[in-house]
Amino acid sequence: MPDFAPSVPDGTDGVDLCAPFLLHLPVNGAAVTMFGGASAETLVCSSGAIATRLDELQFDLGEGPRWEAARTRQPVLVPDVHSPLPYSWPVLSKALEKTGVAAIFVYPLTVGALDLGVVELHRTTPGSLSTSDQSTAAVIADETAWHLLRRVLSVNSPDTDPTVDTALMSRREIHQATGMVLAQAGTTATEALLLLRAHAFAKALTLRETADEVLQGRLSFAPHREAPGRPGLQ
Known part of the structure; x- marks a missing residue:
């Protein structure tokens, strides 16, 4: 199994948790958000303005695939945000028209029974992730979840x-x-x-x-x- 451990400095604890997703997957952006801990929610890393905006929109509107992924503890894969299929998030879907986001893939960050956050991946052109890409994303998400857990404990645990x-x-x-x-x-x-x-x-x-x-x-x-x-x- 490939080693997807993040290694690019992000200015906090020396790693960029978004980098492995961009390196190993056909996506244009990534954002990692952590739930719980000292604050209700923290944007740990973002690959750019679009990824940050996508995270902000879902947080501000209170709807979107990131909330469903967190609730169900399952990946939520949206290969075309402009699909004529009935949307579960009508307000977000309208807001996305101004962002350039065409596809969203959200993976929950969990370790055992602990829910640590989510990673939000996006593409600027429609398209699904292959079965291989989904497996890779799941592996990187698991690595990311463990890193977040160690980060929280290193800061807060005696x-x-x-x-x-x-x-x-x-x-x-x-x-x-x-x-x-x-x-x-x-x-x-x-x-x-x-x-x-x-x-x-x-x-x-x-x-x-x-x-x-x-x-x-x-x-x-x-x-x-x-x-x-x-x-x-x-």
Whole structure:
């Protein structure tokens, strides 16, 4: 599998999360927006004015494929925003006439049960993403979601020292919960602990309290995706 880890400086933590989408996909623009955390919503990166405007329009109007992708945790693919098919977002569709956007592809950014944000891709000419391109977009979106999770925790979590992680892993309940999360999310032990820490941070819980929820079966990190994608504007 190709390595899609972002590597272009963006002026914050040294990477541009939009760059891999532009490099590996037939799209003209990208924007990554993060939900939750210290603010209700943050535009993490944008490839240009059109991508920024597309993000702003959906936020201002409260409708659009990005909201559906966030709600359903499924990609929303709109190969032609001017299609005669009945639109789900009539106000946005009218506003898009002045932007030059002809196609929109939105992927949710999720890690296990955590919803971190969305990536909004667009083209200035109509056209679908191939099956291969959809798979590539999903892989990059997963990489982006993990990066956002690490970014949030590195800024907001006090447990950033590796020695702290080692101490936490020595506690039996957290060790057991980490193993369960590892199996649920199909990830590594390090990433499973990261998921536990992220949930604890988001819910204002201690790591031990979060681990107890997992052990008692009240919390699961199993992904909820059912399909690789589906058409939008239906």
